[in-house]
Amino acid sequence: MADWDDLRIFLAVVRGESLSGAGRLLRLDPATVGRRIARLEAALGARLFLRSAQGYALTEEGQRLLDPALRVEAEVAGALSGLRAAPGLSGQIRIGAPDGCANYLLPQVAAAICDANPGLEVQIVALPRVFNLSRREADMAIAVSPPAAGRLTVQKLTDYHLGLAAAPAYLARHPPIRTRDDLRGHRIIGYIPDMIFDPELDYLGEIGAEAPPLSSNSVSVQFNWVRAGAGVAIVHLFALPAAPELMRVLPAEVHLTRSFWLVRHADDGRSERLNRFAQLLAQELRREVARLEGVRA
DSSP states (O other): OOOHHHHHHHHHHHHHSSHHHHHHHHTOOHHHHHHHHHHHHHHHTSOOEEEETTEEEEOHHHHHHHHHHHHHHHHHHHHHHHHOOOSSOOEEEEEEEOHHHHHHTHHHHHHHHHHHOTTEEEEEEEOSSOOOGGGTSOSEEEESSOOSSSSEEEEEEEEEEEEEEEOHHHHHHSOOOOSGGGGGGSOEEEOOGGGOOSGGGOHHHHHTOOOOSEEOSOHHHHHHHHHTTOOEEEEEGGGGGGSTTOEEESTTTOEEEEEEEEEEEGGGGGOHHHHHHHHHHHHHHHHHHHHHHHHHO
């Protein structure tokens, strides 16, 4: 039979994808991790991982153990948080988010929450892709569309808005943009088409623009291209206060609305600590989007 410590080692290998990765997470020697996994497999009479040069991947037996292990982990975390007497939130919480949200919203939102909860440690993982919460890449994730599958809970956080923008230096060097048709004569900046990980991010397709000659999978790279006077791009309105020199282009014609969603593993609903953090995150994120969009309105 597997006890909690066995499952803790198992989950670390799943997340670290190797013995060395698990060792870093657990602060254990990789050889010790390997011995513990071998002991667990022997106790269960099942092979849990396939070993290869690319790392450790779950077998079918390992996949069947994953959900029960995650449930035990959530129950242990919930029990420990319930025993803590401190009035504020504490411990480590990791949030995954697309890099626009991670760069222009989450730093100040997380700082405000941590100011009110000095024992709290927040990690922000900014990646231009969908997070895998089943593998515990993060405790919770912000997404631009609600996932359709998985043992997840989804909460709408807030709407946000986007529009075209360019640097004054760029606009001064190029013909005026009075209609969408005028965009054909301009250099457009956007996502790399085959790296758009969510249909909600296909902004240029929505306005009928052609494939961009300058493209990146990173919102921050696109934004800095605009700041450098390289072209015209659809940008988050909540990012514009970070670059007050930028000018809106066709604000009446090009105005997109999207939403942020908070995604959590279903088992985490029993964690009062994570529930409280999610409530604060939603509250502060709504407030910050409204504040920043209001600055440039």
